[in-house]
Amino acid sequence: MAVVAIALAGCRLPSFGSFDAPTTQGQKTYHLWQGFMVATLVVGVFVWLLIFWAVFAYRKKKKDGEGLPKQTRYNMPWEVAYTIVPLLIVAGLFYFTVVAENQVTQVVANPQTRVTVTGFRWGWRFDYTDASGKVLASVVPPTVGQGYPQMILPDHEVTRVTLVSRDVVHGFYIPAFDYSEYAQPGLLNKFDFTPTRDGVFDGKCAQYCGLRHAQMLFTVRIMSSSNFHTWLSSQEAKVST
Ligand SMILES: [Cu+2]
8 A cells, every 4th residue: 555655656646735845855755745645545535434334334224123233243354454454554654764764864975065054042054165174155144133044055966964053952944845853962963955946945943942942043045056156156255365
């Protein structure tokens, strides 16, 4: 059933409340979600049909006397079947989840762009570096009340995000990407984003971290690779002067 569900996920299915993510990684999660929802619907409709069939076929009729009707129990083949079939369904969902998670967390050896994202009370900063760790550009939060910082990503290129926290645990969450990751002090969480279309998306802290947690907002802008690299070089000039 799960196999059918995942196969169906390739078609134009509704989003079922999730986001049609603008990254190849987010697409894996998106399709997993669609597969889960189709599997859920198949099971749900099957159960509803059984319920309505039982309600109508075994309703109390005129010819039935008083008292309980014939009681049926201990049907071994059926009991074994309805134990094993759900176990198989859960095993299938588990399998596809592991496959999708591995695809989402897979990192390439040589990403074109690297950005260190630092969460702190209460904001985010984005430091673009080269492979050696030299800072090429920094996006820091504007002064309070002057808007929120923006992380810029190049389209159709791999960007390695190294996520860290300066103080407590924060949640780096971009709903439209179908992705969330903890920013933890003393830990470097690494993952890749490979954007597939331009746009601006909202991000926020998803882990309650104190008084101004609600102000830990940011946006993500995906722009063409050429525009991105023009922007990056203009920032490099600023950093070096
Ligand atoms: Cu936070």
